[in-house]
Amino acid sequence: MSAIANSDNLLYKDSDWTFDLLQRALEACEDIALNDLGLNVYRNQIEIITSEQMLDAYSSHGMPLMYRHWSFGKHFARDQNMYQKGFTGLAYEIVINSDPCIAYLMEENSMTMQTLVMAHACFGHNHFFKNNYLFRQWTDAESILTYLDFAKKYIAKCEDEFGTDEVEEILDAAHALMDQGVFRYNRPPKLSESERLEKIQARAEHERETFNDIWRTLPQQSESETESEERQTEVRNIKLPEENLLYFIEKASPALRPWQREIIRIVRNISQYFYPQKQTQVMNEGCATFTHHYIMNELHRRGQITDGAIMEFLHSHSSVVFQPDFDDQRYSGINPYALGFAMMEDIVRICTDPKEEDKDWFPAIAGSGDWRSALKDAWANFRDESFILQYLSPTVMRHFHMFALGDDAAKSYYNVDAIHDERGFRQIRDQLSRMYDLGAREPNIQVTGVDLSGDRTLHIQYASYNGRKLDKKTRDAVMTYVKRLWGYDVKLDEAEA
Known part of the structure; x- marks a missing residue:
């Protein structure tokens, strides 16, 4: 039952929004998010933008600052064409994992939609960004905007000095290898905030001296002895095999000049920033959707x-x-919003009104009554793969009509491998969780050897997953970019994982 609404208590009365109404609604959402749900969030910064600005934000990964590249314009033209023809809609918001947490709201939204997206972005996504272990370990919300500002200005000055074509050639190659430009398991020591900013400022000062010294006709294109020795020390400390291909090329390539290494570093740092988001789409959107649903109700x-x-x-x-449904023309896979929201609503049910099977499947939380703590623990300590493996219940599998098929290419039929029984539910949960393992979607390519004192050949290896081979056309195109950055011969071997 809702309380009887009276005009004095209402946050707003019609669909039109004003900045005063937005502030009032934000404060009301904040009260529920912090004092009822107990969320822990960064400061919020809200910006109202047009639909065209939203399209522009789409094209550059939703970031408020980004360097120029032709691919962003291509994405903008595609999305704009689809939107104007009515083939696709726009997100109501975009939220940035930064401190303060920046949320873009479309000016076309009604006041109800503005309230909804503030609840969704400013508290749901915001809490997840600040508390999930992947984001805490792999991203630095406080310095990302400073770093993007540095990156944008640095690449713009490289274009002025060396020409757009030369810079674009490096960016094209680095973008092609972005998925192989992250540390997945081992990572270098994390710099403190002061150390990170100090290095950025040092690079900016070096950039100023390099590009703005009016007494030089050409910028310095070679490393100083100190810089070269420092980099060579890093190369000697790299233990093979190395999973981060862009990192190895940036440090060890015999052909790259200092400004080219810096651009590669920029691209791989941005790729690393987005790495946690690729592993938590179900959880991140589920957290935000659950939060906005609770706050609005x-x-x-x-x-x-x-x-x-x-x-x-x-x-x-x-x-x-x-x-x-799987046979619906609109089906394109499992909707991460639907699955994440259903699982988080189900955690509430398991904590407050469990079935007998829930007590067997989830003895730690079944009937505990403390669903807030259970959800916050899940949001903080899991990614999609492990969250599904830990929390997907028979109730949700029944609701989504899940089952598992066995596909043998040598046979003309499918086998139904898992149905709705104890063994089947556990098999379905295991197989679904593995679908969210990045190893099943992105090729595992590592540097396995290099002869820096001889012919400088770089050896990389692809470890196939479940017998999957690299697509020949894509493989050859990407290898061209690898060779461009390395500067010498590159050999690729394929092996079973």
Whole structure:
């Protein structure tokens, strides 16, 4: 039952928004998020943008600062064409993992939608960014905007000095290898905030001396002895095999000049920044969707939004969590919003009203009543693969009508390998979790050897996953980029993992 809404208690009365109404709604959402759900968030910064600005943000990975590259314009033109023809819609918001946490809201949104997306982005995503272990270990929310500002200016000056074509050639090659430009398991020691900013400032000073000294006709294109020795020491400390291909090329390539190494470093740092998001889409969107659903319903219960507003919200929410059946023309896989939200709602049910099977599957939380702590523990300590393996319940598998098929290429039929029984549920959960393992989606390519004192041939190896081979056309195209950055011969071997 909702509280009886009166005009004094309502956050807003119609669909039009103002900045004062946005502030009032944000404070109401914040009260529920912090004092009821107990969320822990970065400071919030909200910016209102147009649909064209939203498209522009799409094209550059949603970042407020980004260097120029032709691929961003290509993405913008494609998305704009699809949007104008009505083939696709736009997100209601984009949120940046930074401190403060930046949320872009579209000016076309109604006041109800603005309230919804603030609850979704400013508290759901924000809490997940700040607390999930992958983001805590692999990203630095406080310095990302400073670093992007440095990167944008640095690449712009490289274009001025060396020409757009030369810079674009390095960027093209580095972008082609972005997925192989991250540390997945081993990582170098993390710099403190002061050390990181000090290095950025040192590079900026070097950049100023290199590009702005009016007494030089050409910038310095070779390393100093100190810089060269420092880099060579890093190369000697790299233990093979090395999973981060861009890192190895940046440090060890005999052909790259200092400014080219810096551009490669920029690309791989940005790739590393997005690495946790690739592993937590179900959890991140599930956390944000659960949070906005709880906050909007609580606002209605308190009488702070009208019945019309809650109906508008529910219409949008049901579209977000809609999961088409496998034989529906709209089916394109499992909707991460739908699966994440369903699993988090199910955790609440298991904690407050468990079935007998839940007590066997989830003895640690079944009937505990403390669903807030259970959710916050899951949001902090799991990624998609492990979250599904730990928390996917028979109830959710029944709701999604999940089953498992065995596909043998030598046979003309499928086998139904898992049905709705104890063994089948556990097999389905195991197989679904493995679908969210990045190893199943991205090729495992590592540097296995190099002859720096001889012919300088670089040896890399692809470890196939479940017998999957690299696509020949794509492989040959990417190898061209590897050779461009390395400067000498590169040999690729394929082996079974």
